[in-house]
Amino acid sequence: MNEAVALRDIVVQYDGFTALDGVTLTVKAGEAMGIVGPNGSGKSTLLKTVAGLLRPSSGRLAVLGSDPRSLPSGSIAYVPQIEHVDWSFPATVWDVVAMGRFPHKRAFSFFNARDRAAVERALDSLDILSLADRHIANLSGGQQQRTFVARALAQEPRLLLLDEPTTGVDAKTEDALRRVVRERVAGGLPVMMTTHDLEHVNEWFDRLVVLDRRILAEGTPREVVASGAYASIREHVHTHGHLRLDHEPHEHHAEHPEIRR
Amino acid sequence: MDALIAPFQYPFMQRAFAAALTVGILCSTMGTYVILRRLSFIGDGIAHxxxxxxxxxxxxxxxxxxxxxxxAVLTALGIGYVHRKGRISLDTTIGVLFTGAFALGVFLMSRQSSFAVDLESFLFGNILAVGARDLWLILGLSAAIAIAGMILWRPLLYTSFDPIVAQASGIDAERTEYILLTMLALTIIVSLQSVGIVLVAALLVTPAAAAYQLTERFVPMMTLSAVFGVLCSVGGLYLSYFLQSSSGATIVLLATIVFFISIAGKQLRVAARRRS
Structure with a gap:
């Protein structure tokens, strides 16, 4: 199966608001797809829909060949924006990354050598093995983000979804994240990632989508950069300093009934 | 010496200590999830x-x-359902449903010309009145909740920390929440006779809140919470024998003292860290 993700005419609505309006795209195995667009353009909604956290109102969605909610546990790893987590939770970096193994564990099963090896590999690949015993409240923003990406890698998923992992992180963290993602993609893992970083799309992605509730442009980063849609977003960034369109609501977990606590 | 072991000589006290030990462990371990999910109000709500x-x-x-x-189970599941489907905050949902259910009880009671239930023991608990049948019920329900907790500890922990990511990874966060609410409802029922409706929330919250001050990892927090729970419930019962005080109130007061000591312990630890 070469198509890891296939969306056809996907419409997602909540609170009377149409967040995605007829989105059609495919992501192949071993491909990194970048998603850029203004705030409120449906980038996070797109990832949540692929993750099975939101149900489309209409359209057809196949993730790894089936409905995302009926996939075997541990198939999809999703890294949301970091601010939604309780940082006072009693957990060290190791504890958080080890949670990535939980979807694979049965009741009463022990955390075995393979689990420990997966956690150590994930920590090591993001250069945070030395932080394993540190409480998560005592991490910098970049270290927090690496911890969450490490948890996703420890899960050994068949699809990786990253929601703006580079926002607010230092250059060292961004380099580490890019290196790790490109290594996994080279190994055949399909990756979908939203970003506001328009400067490095060539280094991150094999394909790029410009989204504003609909797909405005799609192709290789170079093709999309050459398109008018990408240029209009760049213009918006340069003019306003960010990508937010004020008439649209922020994308936020609390707006999605399916994913509230 | 004889005076110190005097409370253990009576069969009713032996049953009371067994009930206190069981309730102390159960409430304080379940209380870990109550604290981490910010459900402190739920013990009070379901008990009422x-x-x-x-x-x-x-x-x-x-x-x-x-x-x-x-x-209790229907109210707990109703709280979960209304919270999720109605998109109403959890504290509001608990507040509405528990007062509604409590009012239903008062309404039904007020329509009776006489009411022969010993309400005081349900409101404030009477652990000394725990009979052999009560004790078996407490032990049986506690064992069932403990087994469910052991089977589900990973989904419970993951969804307590990051329910959205857990759900995306294939763990059913909604089902896990409903199971946890059912476990909490049964925990509260188990505890009712020991500490009563009014004080059960304290046993659910206070030992775990005290442990939260002193630990930075989940398993030590749950273990320390269980230690505090046993210390307070068994110790409170023991003290109440000599002080000739209400057992439920003594248990909760002891838990409150442990909580403040743990806060002081945390301050000392932070100060020691700063110095080093």
Whole structure:
């Protein structure tokens, strides 16, 4: 199966608001797809829909060949924006990354050598093995983000979804994240990632989508950069300093009934 | 020396200590999830709601435990359902449903010309009145909750920390929440006779809140919470024998003292860290 993700005419609505309006795209195995667009353009909604956290109102969605909610546990790893987590939770970096193994564990099963090896590999690949015993409240923003990406890698998923992992992180963290993602993609893992970083799309992605509730442009980063849609977003960034369109609501977990606590 | 072991000589006290030990461990370990999910209000809520079940059981000449359990579980599941489907905050949902259920109990009771249930023991607990049948019920329900907790500890932990990511990874966060709410409802029913409706929330919250001050990892927090729970419930009962005080109130007061000591311990630890 070469198509890891296939969306056809996907419409997602909540609170009377149409967040995605007829989105059609495919992501192949071993491909990194970048998603850029203004705030409120449906980038996070797109990832949540692929993750099975939101149900489309209409359209057809196949993730790894089936409905995302009926996939075997541990198939999809999703890294949301970091601010939604309780940082006072009693957990060290190791504890958080080890949670990535939980979807694979049965009741009463022990955390075995393979689990420990997966956690150590994930920590090591993001250069945070030395932080394993540190409480998560005592991490910098970049270290927090690496911890969450490490948890996703420890899960050994068949699809990786990253929601703006580079926002607010230092250059060292961004380099580490890019290196790790490109290594996994080279190994055949399909990756979908939203970003506001328009400067490095060539280094991150094999394909790029410009989204504003609909797909405005799609192709290789170079093709999309050459398109008018990408240029209009760049213009918006340069003019306003960010990508937010004020008439649209922020994308936020609390707006999605399916994913509230 | 004889005076110190005097409380253990009576069969009713032996049953009371066994009940205190069981309730202390159960409430304080379940309380870990209550604290981490910010559900502190739920113990109070479900305990009050179970009052309606007691009245309904009385009116239908049923076992009080069954009436209280059914209403407590239905209220807990209702809280989860209304919170998720109605998109209403959890504290608001708990507040609405528990007062509604409690009012139903008062309404039904007020329509009776006489009411022969010992309400005071349900409101404030009477651990000294725990009979052999009560003790077996407490042990049986506690064992069932403990087994469910052991089976589900990973989904419970993951969804307590990051329910959205857990759900995306294939763990059913919604089902896990409903199971946890059911476990909490049964925990509260188990504890009712020991500490009563009014004080059960304290046993659910205080030992775990004290442990939260002193630990930075989940398993040590749950373990320390269980230690505090046993210390307070068994110690409180023991003290109440000599002080000739209410056992439920003594248990909760001891837990409150442990909580403040743990806060002081945390301050000392932070200060020591700063110095080093």
């Amino acid at each position: 709601a179970s009052f309606a079940g007691i009245v309904i059981a009385y009116l239908n000449k049923m076992d009080y435990y069954i009436g209280a359990s059914v209403v």
